Amino acid sequence: MSKIVRTIANLATPFIFMFGLYVIIHGHITPGGGFQGGAVFASGIALLIVAFNAEKVQNYLKESHLSVIESSGALMFIGLAFAGICVTFFYNILIGSPLFGQIPPEGSNPGFIWSAGVIPLMNVAVGLKVIAGLSGIVLVMALVSSNVRIDE
Amino acid sequence: MTESLFNIPFIAVAALVSIALYIILTKRNLIKMVMGIVILESAVNLFLVTLGYRSGGATPIFTNAPQSLMVLPVPQALTLTSIVIGVSVTALMLSMIILIHRHTGSIDAEKSRKLKG
Amino acid sequence: MGIVVTLFFACALLMRPFGQPPSDMDDYIINNAQKETGANNVVAAVVFDYRGYDTLGEATILFTAVTGVVMLFRRTKEEIL
Numbered sequence: 181m182s183k184i185v186r187t188i189a190n191l192a193t194p195f196i197f198m199f200g201l202y203v204i205i206h207g208h209i210t211p212g213g214g215f216q217g218g219a220v221f222a223s224g225i226a227l228l229i230v231a232f233n234a235e236k237v238q239n240y241l242k243e244s245h246l247s248v249i250e251s252s253g254a255l256m257f258i259g260l261a262f263a264g265i266c267v268t269f270f271y272n273i274l275i276g277s278p279l280f281g282q283i284p285p286e287g288s289n290p291g292f293i294w295s296a297g298v299i300p301l302m303n304v305a306v307g308l309k310v311i312a313g314l315s316g317i318v319l320v321m322a323l324v325s326s327n328v329r330i331d332e
Numbered sequence: 333m334t335e336s337l338f339n340i341p342f343i344a345v346a347a348l349v350s351i352a353l354y355i356i357l358t359k360r361n362l363i364k365m366v367m368g369i370v371i372l373e374s375a376v377n378l379f380l381v382t383l384g385y386r387s388g389g390a391t392p393i394f395t396n397a398p399q400s401l402m403v404l405p406v407p408q409a410l411t412l413t414s415i416v417i418g419v420s421v422t423a424l425m426l427s428m429i430i431l432i433h434r435h436t437g438s439i440d441a442e443k444s445r446k447l448k449g
Numbered sequence: 450m451g452i453v454v455t456l457f458f459a460c461a462l463l464m465r466p467f468g469q470p471p472s473d474m475d476d477y478i479i480n481n482a483q484k485e486t487g488a489n490n491v492v493a494a495v496v497f498d499y500r501g502y503d504t505l506g507e508a509t510i511l512f513t514a515v516t517g518v519v520m521l522f523r524r525t526k527e528e529i530l
Contacts (some may be wrong), residue, residue, distance in 0.1 A: 402491075
């Protein structure tokens, strides 16, 4: 692509990544969460693939690493669901404890980050899964027409 | 009769569904069929979200919330799942169209009906 | 096909009016979500806590779709030689 597109992609990409991570982590206070923030992050990676060649992006972002990230996100989600198995399947176990367990007052209030039990950790797990999944789909479909062998 | 003229979101959903059915049933290009399926999926998401609206309601979030009624949160949660399912189905359909073009050389729906090896 | 389109538009005009949803289940969820889950965002509490099974199924669908797309574009050794 031309020099203007490459320069703007170099300048705008850190802000897109930072905004995506902000939407993922503040999922229990503001609108957003795991799926929405993961989609924002994956569209930042799609901007990199369009501006530079897909072969150059593949040198930095191999497919084996993406599958490791996605599998670890799925395992973390299931592990958090099984953590409260003594009561029922999806029990929120971290509410009273000092790690994430503050309960906000009734009615309208400014939000606290260290609240809401298991929900922020589940947001991070689903966010990792969506980032790796959508980036993998866009990268594989961009490499098809370049006749590049996809390694194991 | 005049109070049913305010159901404008439901009329919009009916219009979108009929346009999508017309596209899927009468076009022969495979990519236009995929576009029709995406429009149908968007119409269903719009219908789910506008089912749970209360008059004069606010967003169901307690951070700096105004003092009024709140909109129902459960249809919004179901729509979130439906959007992700639509993205996955679209990605798989487009990959199969690329493979069909590689094997038969055309993207006409009438020419790729023979089950050859 | 004209019959189907006419039936759709008739259903859209005869539905219940726009601002009055039919269910009362969400009153319990809105009133008790801050005490039981501790989250300010009621939609996030519904997606991950009250209806966690649906999110588990959706994560499985994402995983299956990504596996399918990557598998369809894999070249074996005899196609390259």
